[in-house]
Amino acid sequence: MSQEVLQRPLNIAVLTVSDTRTKETDKGGNKVQELLEEANHNVVARKIVIDDFNEIRNALIPWCNDESIDVIITTGGTGIALRDVTIEAVDSIIEKSIPGFGEIFRYLSYTEDIGTKAIASRALAGVNSNTLIFSIPGSVGAVTLGLNKLIIPEMPHLVREINK
Numbered sequence: 647m648s649q650e651v652l653q654r655p656l657n658i659a660v661l662t663v664s665d666t667r668t669k670e671t672d673k674g675g676n677k678v679q680e681l682l683e684e685a686n687h688n689v690v691a692r693k694i695v696i697d698d699f700n701e702i703r704n705a706l707i708p709w710c711n712d713e714s715i716d717v718i719i720t721t722g723g724t725g726i727a728l729r730d731v732t733i734e735a736v737d738s739i740i741e742k743s744i745p746g747f748g749e750i751f752r753y754l755s756y757t758e759d760i761g762t763k764a765i766a767s768r769a770l771a772g773v774n775s776n777t778l779i780f781s782i783p784g785s786v787g788a789v790t791l792g793l794n795k796l797i798i799p800e801m802p803h804l805v806r807e808i809n810k
Contacts, residue, residue, distance in 0.1 A: 656716040656801055658682055659691035659709045663702055663723035663732045664784065667694055674721040674784035681793045682719075687801075690715060697723050702735035710739065710774040716805050718777060719797065722784030724768045733768045736781045740772030744804075747771035747780065747796060754795055759787055773808050 660682075662675040672694060679689045691709060695701040702723070709715050723732030737743075748769045755764035769792065771780045778801065782792040 653802075656687045656805060657690045657714055658687055658717045658719060659712075659715050660689055660693075661702070661705050661709075661718065661720045662692075662694040662784065663697055663720060664694060665696050665729065667722070667784075669694065673786050674789045677786050677789045678719055678721060678793065681790070681798065685798045687798075697729040697731055699731045699735045699738075702732055703739060706736065706739055706774075706779070710777045710779075713776070715777060717801055718779045719793075720779070720781040721789060724770075724781055724783045726766050726768070730768075732781055733770055736770060736772070736779055739774050740770075740779065741775065742773040744771040744773070750796060751782065751792055754791055755788065759791055776809055778804050778808060 660675055660678050662672050675692065675694070679692065682689055693705050695705050706718060709718050720732055720736060723730045748771065751769040752764045752767055755767055756762065767783055769782050773779065780792070780797050782788055
């Protein structure tokens with residue numbers, strides 16, 4: 647792909663995983679959309695699903711098959727509680743993992759935000775076909791950190807790499 651493609655706004659789908667959130671109370675998902683739009687990217691799809699392996703997969707797979715979607719960002723369900731199954735669902739569709747994302751996210755969370763509680767975060771990133779997927783915790787702090795420090799700066803480069 648040419649440098650020209652890297653300059654275009656990316657098309658992003660946002661999935662919130664929660665048993666309790668609604669569009670009005672989804673502070674993490676709303677923050678994702680706000681930060682992406684401030685960075686001149688397009689949120690082209692947004693959905694809230696319950697903490698259920700199949701519900702999560704059923705939301706993600708059509709987005710991965712939609713050639714107009716460059717990136718998927720999931721929020722919520724990344725902890726270690728019994729109901730937290732986002733990582734298992736996302737990992738089941740990832741063809742190539744990007745382990746550095748989770749490692750750096752936890753490091754930044756530890757040093758800049760929540761201290762040792764960062765060890766319980768299972769943030770992850772990977773690729774399904776030509777779609778980049780990031781899974782981050784749903785708190786506004788985690789969303790802000792993840793998007794501003796890692797996702798927004800690296801998305802254009804990573805999208806270019808998976809589309810070579």
